[in-house]
Amino acid sequence: MPKIAKRYEGIELSLIRQINALATPLTIDLGLGEPNLVPDEEFLEMARSASTTSWRYSANAGSLEVRTVLAASLPTEVDPKTEVCITAGTEEGLYSVMQAFIEAGDEVLVPDPGFLAYPTLVRLADGTPIAYPIDPDGWRILLPELERSITSRTKAIILNTPSNPTGALVDRPTLERLVEIAEERDILLISDEVYRELYYEAEPPTLLGSSKNVIFLGGLSKSHGMTGLRLGWVVAAEPLMSTIVRAHQYVATCASVFSQDLARRIFENREWNARWLVRARAQFAAQRSVMLAHVESLLEVEVPAPGGAFYLFVPVPACRSVDLARALAKEALVLAIPGSAFGAAGEGFLRLSYATDPERIRHGVERIASHLRQGEK
Helix, strand or coil: CCCCCHHHCCCCCCHHHHHHCCCCCCCEECCCCCCCCCCCHHHHHHHHHHCCCCCCCCCCCCCHHHHHHHHHHCCCCCCCCCCEEEECCHHHHHHHHHHHHCCCCCEEEEEECCCCHHHHHHHHCCCEEEEEEEECCCCEECHHHHHHHCCCCEEEEEEECCCCCCCCCCCHHHHHHHHHHHHHHCCEEEEECCCCCCECCCCCCCCCCCCCCEEEEEECCCCCCCHHHCCEEEECCHHHHHHHHHHHHHHHCCCCHHHHHHHHHHHHCHHHHHHHHHHHHHHHHHHHHHHHHHHHHHCCCCCCCCCECCEEEEECCCCCHHHHHHHHHHHHCEECEEHHHHCHHHCCEEEEECCCCHHHHHHHHHHHHHHHHHHHC
16 A cells, blocks of 8 residues: 655544534534525525536636625725635635745744644645644733744744634734734734624724735635635735745636636625625624523633634533543534644633524533533532
8 A cells, every 4th residue: 555645644634524523413513613694585696697607717816807806895905916816715725825835944833722724734835833822811812922933934924813713803903013023024924814704893903905924815605604615715915926826726726616706796796795794793693692691501601702703612621622522422412623623722622613593502502511510420
């Protein structure tokens, strides 16, 4: 049997997918980040219309028409011809960025806790991920510790706001200091803002347009319930983008032209899109309230309300979070993602998704509480 490539030694399916594989028809899913947004008739009509368009390749960077309407929707001026690449989801965008800029000997700072794909994508580009700490008191970036992690080998810093798994937003002063650091040290700032449109009390500040060192990523998967259609984008200055497009070409050729055309129709239909996003935020805000209330009453834990996304990072009794998550899946028939999946600092937590209906949230938290009480006996 031929040996696997060395870069894949020790790399397994993510813990999110491993836990999800334990689901049965009776399982309540509070694990996978799958938004429970139901398309209205206008959305469905846009999809039907998109299905009748050409199925031929687009340009590698995406249809210029799509890039143009996307650029017009962004809060800063962007050249759609040279500074935008449409990708097969945000994760493919991240993969292409890593392949474009990271090589052996490079270090990339990743948040801890943070989205589990970040360190793996760095390793697949032969780089070394270096965790920077997030303060559990409000899940704030600890800037002094981050700065101490920077070395002569640091090539990039990955940022995620709103955060998966905590839902925290990065405040503007922190973003401004990160830009200063990136420009002083000539480091890339890779800003994953795929949850940017899903916020509650305040719109998240963004790194988009703040520096030539910034690479911005977004997508429609979470805000529009289009996870399976794989539509994301990368925005960066032209000298960076030309290499990203080359990397993207050899990964995906181009994003799905159906998904691109649907995205074009969404961005062109500005009034509908604004109404859709208001409804999506209101729906997740209501589900967030249900989750917070049941976690507090049933698990007897008070968790600050996250500012964005649709996750609650919940502290649990002392045990290995992965063991607890597997037991919950097999014995309590509820999926929850172990905090350790998101880095060493995530140990002692479960990530619960409130992207499901209120009754399932209630029953899911009840099952977790019942399982924990049985463990205390």
